[in-house]
Every structure is written in C-alpha cells, then in structure tokens.
Amino acid sequence: MILAYIGISVLWIFLFCYIIIASIDFGAGFFTLHAKITKQDKKINHLIARYLNPVWEVTNVFFVFFFVGMVGFFPDTAMYFGTVLLLPASIALILLSIRGAFYAFENYGPDTKLVWLAMYGIAGLLIPASLATTLTISEGGYITGTEKHLDLNWTELLLSPYSWSVVFLAIISVLYISSGFLTYYASKAKDKPAYNLLRYWFLIWGPPMIAISLFVFLSLRLQNEAHFLNAVSNYWWMFLLSFICFIGAMLLTIMKRAHGYAFVLVILQMGFAFYGYGASKLPYLLYPFIRIDEHIVNSSMAIALIIVFILGLLLLIPSLILLLRLFVFDKKYVEGKK
Structure with missing residues (x-):
C-alpha cells in the first residue's frame, strides 16, 4: 500500500513537470500563430523563438517517463487505457509528430509559411485536449463491455x-500558463512591446481559466459523486490555496511588479489544484476498475521502479535547470545579444 502511494506520487511529479513545461511550449506555438495572423509577429515571435530553441526537444521526456512508469507500476492500465484510448492517443501522437516536424521546418527552413505555422500552433492546443480525455475517462461511466472486450461509449463521452x-x-490552462511565463520572460528581456502584449494575454486568460475550473469541479459531481465529495470534504484547502495563488499572480501582473514571483504563484496555483485533484481521486486510477493498492506490481519490482524513477528525477530536473540557466535565462541571450 505504501509502495503504491510512493509510486503514484513520483509519477505525478513527472506528469506535473510535463504539464508546466509542455504548456509553455504549446501556448507559445499558438501565440506565434496568433501574432502572425494579427500582424503582431514582429513584437513577440523573436522572443518566443529564443525560449523555444533550447528547450523544445526535451519537453516530452517527462511525459515518456510518466507513461512508461504508469505501465511499469500498474500493468493493468495498459489493458484498460490502451484499449479505450487507442483513438485519442493515436490522434495525440500524430499531432506531436506533425508539431515536431513543422517546428523543424519553421526554424530551419528558408522561410516561414503560414500553413506550417497554423499546423504547429493549432496542434499545440489539440494535443492537451486529446490527452485530457484520459482524465475524463478515468472518472468512470464511459467504459462498457467486459475485461475481454472493452469498449468506449463515444456517444456518452461526446455528450458529457x-x-x-x-x-x-x-x-485554456495551456494559454494561461504559457502567457504567464512569457510575460515574465519578456520583462526579463526588457522587451516592452512583447511585454505589453503578453501581459494583456495573461490577464485576459486568467478569469476564463478560473471559470472553467469551477465548471469542471461542479460537473464532476454529476460524473463521479464519490470523487467530488472526497475533494470537497478532505482537500478543499488545496483548492482554496490554488485560488489564493491565482489572485496573487493576477495582482502582481496588474501592478507590473515581480513577474518572476507571479509565475511561481502560477506554478503553485496549478500544483495545488493538480495535486488536490489527484489526491482526492485515490485509490482509483480508473474508476471503478483500477485501484493503486490492488493493481500495483510485486514489491521487489515496485521498489526497483521507485529507485529508478527518483534517480530519473534527480537527473532530469537539475539538467533542465542547467539548460535554462545556460541558455534561456542567460542575460545576453534573453536580451537577444547572442
């Protein structure tokens, strides 16, 4: 039981890191497209390119670790999720491939074509939308059939x-997180035109993000009442802290002060909400089929996987920090002087 909770906690860290890093990447792609269409690309595209060039290739490493770890710790997830999520997962993989390919064409080709940029930017929003289907299905009510023949009730899913x-x-979370980071990045680069535009986008996407989060929370009661009641009864304080962090990030941005701390508050806001959701969901990974305490691998394998994945975290996170310090946040690089 303890090994199961340690295992899922480690995996949840990988997933959260992926959500933050990938959201910045995906949102930046959409903002690049939006700026191109609205003729504002000269204001921000150079700034976005300076961030993406060093880090875009390492974004998916955290997701690969999470995916491999989920199957390793809880093998039954491969059967259930692998069957019912075949179509959404295939769509996500195709979008990832398209996005990576067109990103390369955009950066290393002789010119930037709008069609390439459109596919790159739109795919960045459709990827999290398709991957989010996993969280939806995990709440139960969408899977039909028996263990030998599982099926996904598409009608129920599409009408839910x-x-x-x-x-x-x-x-919306992708756009909110990305604009929050890029606002900080523009302020650090002392790029006033880009800063003004990105700050405006961050302030625009904040209220819709809170509104849709509230709607998700309320609609959860219709989908999985047990999960909703557990979240309200035992983990309400995490969601309250998340909202307080949101208010703090908005106030700092409105006052045009401490954008680095504002983005830290954004990370804390998403972290409290994300971990509150995950903790209130336990012990189920897929309601009501998979419980972490009943479907984890044997103890020896679980201990080995925990050690390996903790070592992976100890390698990946310092490497990412080093990459950011050497390139992304280097004073001359961020100001476009090298």
Whole structure:
C-alpha cells in the first residue's frame, strides 16, 4: 500500500513537470500563430523563438517517463487505457509528430509559411485536449463491455458536459500558463512591446481559466459523486490555496511588479489544484476498475521502479535547470545579444 502511494506520487511529479513545461511550449506555438495572423509577429515571435530553441526537444521526456512508469507500476492500465484510448492517443501522437516536424521546418527552413505555422500552433492546443480525455475517462461511466472486450461509449463521452469542460480547461490552462511565463520572460528581456502584449494575454486568460475550473469541479459531481465529495470534504484547502495563488499572480501582473514571483504563484496555483485533484481521486486510477493498492506490481519490482524513477528525477530536473540557466535565462541571450 505504501509502495503504491510512493509510486503514484513520483509519477505525478513527472506528469506535473510535463504539464508546466509542455504548456509553455504549446501556448507559445499558438501565440506565434496568433501574432502572425494579427500582424503582431514582429513584437513577440523573436522572443518566443529564443525560449523555444533550447528547450523544445526535451519537453516530452517527462511525459515518456510518466507513461512508461504508469505501465511499469500498474500493468493493468495498459489493458484498460490502451484499449479505450487507442483513438485519442493515436490522434495525440500524430499531432506531436506533425508539431515536431513543422517546428523543424519553421526554424530551419528558408522561410516561414503560414500553413506550417497554423499546423504547429493549432496542434499545440489539440494535443492537451486529446490527452485530457484520459482524465475524463478515468472518472468512470464511459467504459462498457467486459475485461475481454472493452469498449468506449463515444456517444456518452461526446455528450458529457464534464468531458467538454475538461477539454476546454486543458486548452485554456495551456494559454494561461504559457502567457504567464512569457510575460515574465519578456520583462526579463526588457522587451516592452512583447511585454505589453503578453501581459494583456495573461490577464485576459486568467478569469476564463478560473471559470472553467469551477465548471469542471461542479460537473464532476454529476460524473463521479464519490470523487467530488472526497475533494470537497478532505482537500478543499488545496483548492482554496490554488485560488489564493491565482489572485496573487493576477495582482502582481496588474501592478507590473515581480513577474518572476507571479509565475511561481502560477506554478503553485496549478500544483495545488493538480495535486488536490489527484489526491482526492485515490485509490482509483480508473474508476471503478483500477485501484493503486490492488493493481500495483510485486514489491521487489515496485521498489526497483521507485529507485529508478527518483534517480530519473534527480537527473532530469537539475539538467533542465542547467539548460535554462545556460541558455534561456542567460542575460545576453534573453536580451537577444547572442
């Protein structure tokens, strides 16, 4: 039981790191497209390119670790999620491939074509939307059939308010997190035109993000009442802290002060909400089929996996910090002087 909770905690760290890093990446792609269409690309695209060039290739490493670890710790997830999520996961993989390919064409080709940029930017929003389907389905009520023949009730999924609210939350959260980081990055670069535009976008996407989060929370009661009641009864304080962090980030941005601390508050805001959701969901990974305490691998394998994945964290996070310090946040690099 303890090993199961340690294992899922480690995996949740990998997933959270991926959400933050990938959201910055995905949102930056959409902002690049938006700026191109609205003729504002000269204001921000150079800034976004300076951030993406060093880090875009390492974004998916955290997701690969999470995916491999989930199957390693809880093998039954491969059967259940692998069957019912075949179509959404395939769509996500295709979008990731398209996005990576067109990112390369955009950066290393002789020119930037709008079609390439459109596919790159739109894919960045559709990827989190398709991956969010996993969280929707994990709440139960969408899987039909027996263990030998599992199927996904597409009609129920497509008509579910909870399902669509999660999709919109994934998209809006990407834009919110990305604009929050890029506002800080523009302020650090002392790039006033980019800063003004990105700050405006951050302030615009903040209220819709809170509104859709509330709708997701309320619609969860219709989808999985047990999860909703557990969240309200035992983990309300985490969601309250998340909202307080949101208010703090908004106030600092409105006052045009301490944008670094504002983005730290954004990370804390998403972290409290994300971990509050995950903790209140336990012990279920897929309601009501998979419980972490009943479907974890044997103790020896679990201990080995925990050690390996903790070592992976100890390698990946310092490496990412080093990459950011050497390139992304280097004073001359961030100001475009090298």
